[in-house]
Every structure is written in structure tokens, then in C-alpha cells.
Amino acid sequence: MPRHSSTSGLYLAKQIAFYICAVLLPIAASLLTTHTHALSTIPFALSFSVIAGIGALAGPGPAIVSIVVSLLFFNFHISPPHPIRGFSVGQIERSAVLIAATFFVTFISWKQRSAENKLRSTLESLQERTDALLQAQQSSDLATWLLDTSTMQMFWDLGSTRIFGRPFADLDNQAFPMEFIHPEDRDCLREAVTTSVRTSEQLFVEYRVLWPDGEVRWIESRGTRLTGDSSYWRGAALDITRRKIVEAALVRSEKLAAMGRLASTVAHEVNNPLESVTNLLYLIGTDDNLNPDTRSYVTLAEEEIARLANITRLTLTFARSASIRAPINVSDVLDAVLSLYQRRCDMLHVIIERFYTPGLMVEMPPHELRQIAINLVANAIDALSSQQPLIRLHTLSRDDRAILLIEDSGTGIANVDQARVFDAFFTTKSDVGTGIGLWVTRELVEKNGGSITVESGELGAGVRTRFRLEFPIAPASEALASS
Numbered sequence: 001m002p003r004h005s006s007t008s009g010l011y012l013a014k015q016i017a018f019y020i021c022a023v024l025l026p027i028a029a030s031l032l033t034t035h036t037h038a039l040s041t042i043p044f045a046l047s048f049s050v051i052a053g054i055g056a057l058a059g060p061g062p063a064i065v066s067i068v069v070s071l072l073f074f075n076f077h078i079s080p081p082h083p084i085r086g087f088s089v090g091q092i093e094r095s096a097v098l099i100a101a102t103f104f105v106t107f108i109s110w111k112q113r114s115a116e117n118k119l120r121s122t123l124e125s126l127q128e129r130t131d132a133l134l135q136a137q138q139s140s141d142l143a144t145w146l147l148d149t150s151t152m153q154m155f156w157d158l159g160s161t162r163i164f165g166r167p168f169a170d171l172d173n174q175a176f177p178m179e180f181i182h183p184e185d186r187d188c189l190r191e192a193v194t195t196s197v198r199t200s201e202q203l204f205v206e207y208r209v210l211w212p213d214g215e216v217r218w219i220e221s222r223g224t225r226l227t228g229d230s231s232y233w234r235g236a237a238l239d240i241t242r243r244k245i246v247e248a249a250l251v252r253s254e255k256l257a258a259m260g261r262l263a264s265t266v267a268h269e270v271n272n273p274l275e276s277v278t279n280l281l282y283l284i285g286t287d288d289n290l291n292p293d294t295r296s297y298v299t300l301a302e303e304e305i306a307r308l309a310n311i312t313r314l315t316l317t318f319a320r321s322a323s324i325r326a327p328i329n330v331s332d333v334l335d336a337v338l339s340l341y342q343r344r345c346d347m348l349h350v351i352i353e354r355f356y357t358p359g360l361m362v363e364m365p366p367h368e369l370r371q372i373a374i375n376l377v378a379n380a381i382d383a384l385s386s387q388q389p390l391i392r393l394h395t396l397s398r399d400d401r402a403i404l405l406i407e408d409s410g411t412g413i414a415n416v417d418q419a420r421v422f423d424a425f426f427t428t429k430s431d432v433g434t435g436i437g438l439w440v441t442r443e444l445v446e447k448n449g450g451s452i453t454v455e456s457g458e459l460g461a462g463v464r465t466r467f468r469l470e471f472p473i474a475p476a477s478e479a480l481a482s483s
Helices: 003-034 045-058 060-076 089-139 183-199 241-285 292-320 330-340 342-348 366-383 437-447 475-482
Strands: 142-148 153-156 203-210 216-225 232-239 326-329 351-355 361-364 390-398 401-408 451-456 465-472
Touching: 003 045, 003 060, 045 060, 183 203, 216 241, 241 292, 326 330, 326 366, 330 342, 330 351, 330 366, 330 390, 330 401, 342 366, 361 366, 361 465, 366 390, 366 401, 366 437, 366 465, 437 451
Parallel strands: 351 390
Antiparallel strands: 142 153, 142 232, 203 216, 216 232, 326 361, 390 401, 401 465, 451 465
């Protein structure tokens, strides 16, 4: 049954009960009056009390019915020892007084009940709005406050979001909670509050707070001086951490886009002089008068120019290639990338160990897998020390996943930095690092349905850092994986 139907039925039953009482109670009062000597001397006293009570509880309608019943019963009921017949002057006067008095009492009672109902309705509406405000505060990460600038005591309103990561009960009877503010922002916040109090201008300040678990959150506070009281300010504090994260992401995206455009332009422009130098070296090499030493130098220069041309080609390919997915052999890509760094590895006396699963293939754009391998191998070489430098590559399959491990014996990654190595523009190589290599690597891996993790420490067999990549295995490798 709908709720409004149940409420209507209950209201109707109450009204019927009130009207039944409006008939029976006056009759009972009249009978008690006519049969009680003490009450018969003031015949309408008990009836007046009953009618007034009915009017106060049930309203004017039942009160009028009880008045009519009382008058009719008193004037037409005959009962010893004091029978009442007809309408005498005294009866009319008493009836008039009864009617006037009961109507007055009923009216006063009705007005009081109306005021009580209106007050109850207002309180219920106020409670609903208060609950809605509390819900809005919780969903909007908002906290409202009152600040006594004479003592710097803050009072936080009920239902406010825990912007400090702790219950506001922990802040009772405390001054402004400066100990929860990030140390770098305390002076700025203190100056903003002092300036607003001195000039009476609106307070607007952004600052960071430290949660109990060490998390850093951004807060925006606004406040104004209360009218008529110069020492109290009221305002709100809003958690804007999400907005700050989005703003930082937009800045990083713009930086990455600008760097991509710059890299593409540089690679394109470098190709022209590279082609000229290549042609000149070819012409020099055709000279029969060159001595063997000079000819060997020319050959070496041609090899280096070819390697430089290959790097610019890879850069342009990364910037312009369409993402055409195709099965690609993982070990072939790794060998091609290692060949790019072979000269550098030879100079550093790097030991390169390969443990490949033959025929292991993944399905993705070839240039993207190549770029992933380039970033990881280059970082491994940069991290190597002069003592027993080692790079070890593993490829293996497990279930329907292709696994690639790239390990090195370098300096390792500090524990505090391991969670941030994949963030854009975060780098531990302050002199030469850009902080985008591993970020791009993770984006490419996840774009192709893979995952990447990092471990660092004493991992055994001389390994200090291990990057683990997993990709869905290509259909061409399913038979190999199951064998």
C-alpha cells in the first residue's frame, strides 16, 4: 500500500474517533452532573471542561458537536433529583456563557495547535535542509569554520569533511591547526590570514595539509568578516587535491606535446645535413689516394653517421607512425636495440647476457615495442657502474602472457623513488634526465594491454634492478607457449 494512502486512512480513523468522543463524553458529563449533587449546583462546569478538552485535542469541529450535544442533553433530559425542562432564562444564559466560553477556549486551543503544527513543520523542514547541507558538504569535500581572530581559535561546523584526515574533535580547544599544515606553506598561510584580518578583505589562500598517513592534500580556504563583529570570521575550506592533480596532468601533457613536436622537428632537420655528410664521406672513400689509416677512419665515420641516421629515423617513426598492430618477435626487437648500443657497451665493457624463448611473439605496433626496449636498455646502461657491469635479458611465456625481464647490476633505485619512477618529469639523473622515458614506456605498455613493474635491491646473481613487462601473447606464439 502506498505511504500516502496509509496516512489518509489513519487520519480518517482519528477524525471518526474524535467525533465519537465529542458525542459520548458530553453525554457522560451531563449524566454525571445531573446525578451528582455537588456538580448539579454548577451544571455546566464538567461539560465545559470536557468541551474545552475536546476542542484542544480535536479542533473546532468536534468541539461544536460536543457543545450541541451538551445543550440538547441538559435541556431535554429529565432525570431526578433536578429535572431540567424547556428553556428558562437561566438556562439560556448558561447556554450562552457555555457557548461563548467553549468557543473562546476552543479558538485559543486551535490557534495554539496550529502554531505548534507550523513550528513542528518548520523544524522538520529545517532538519531536512540541515541534513541536505551535511550531505552536500560530505560530497563536495567541504568544511565550514568560524575563526575568532582575537584568540585564533577555530570552530568547525558539524558535518564538515575531515580535511585534515582526522576527526574535528581532535581539534577542539585548539588554536589554528598550524601543526597540520605543510611546513613550506605555513608562512604563506599565516601572512594571508594576518593581511585579511588587518585589511578586512576577503580571505583567499591555497595551502597543503599533512594527513596522519603522510599523504599531502591541497586545501583552498575562503572567508569573510562577520557583520557587526570585528573579531569573528566565517568561511569554508575546500579540498582541491583532485583539481591540482588534473592541472598538473594538463601541464605535463602540454610539456610532452611540446617536446614531441620539438623532437620531430629536430629529427627532420638533422636528416638533411646527415644526407650531405653521408654523400661527402662516400666521395672521400672513392679516392684511390687515401692511405689505409685514413680509409679506416672514413669507414668508421660512415658507420657512426649510419647509426645517427637510424636514431633520427626511429625518432620520426615514433612521432608519426600509425599504431598498426602486427605480430612481432620479441627477441629480434631486443637484438636490434642492443645493436644500437653495442659501441657504448663495448666502451664500458658491459657483459650482455641473453636468455630468449625462441619464437615468442606479441601483437603490437613494432615501433612501440622498439621504443619500450630502447628506454629500458638506455636506462640500464646509464645506471651501470665500472665494476662488473652486467645487463641480462630474459624472455619467457607463462599461460597466455609473454614476459620480458630487463635486469642490470647498476646503482639501483631508492625505495622512496620506486613508486615515482613512472611519473612524468620525475628523474634521478638531474644533469641529463628528462623524466619522460619511463613515463612513455608505461603508457606504451598499458596501451597494448600489458603491465610493467620494477624491483630494486639485492636481487641475487649481481642484479640490482629488474623491470618486468607482461604482454598478451600473440596468436602465432600460442602453440609454442602450450608446448
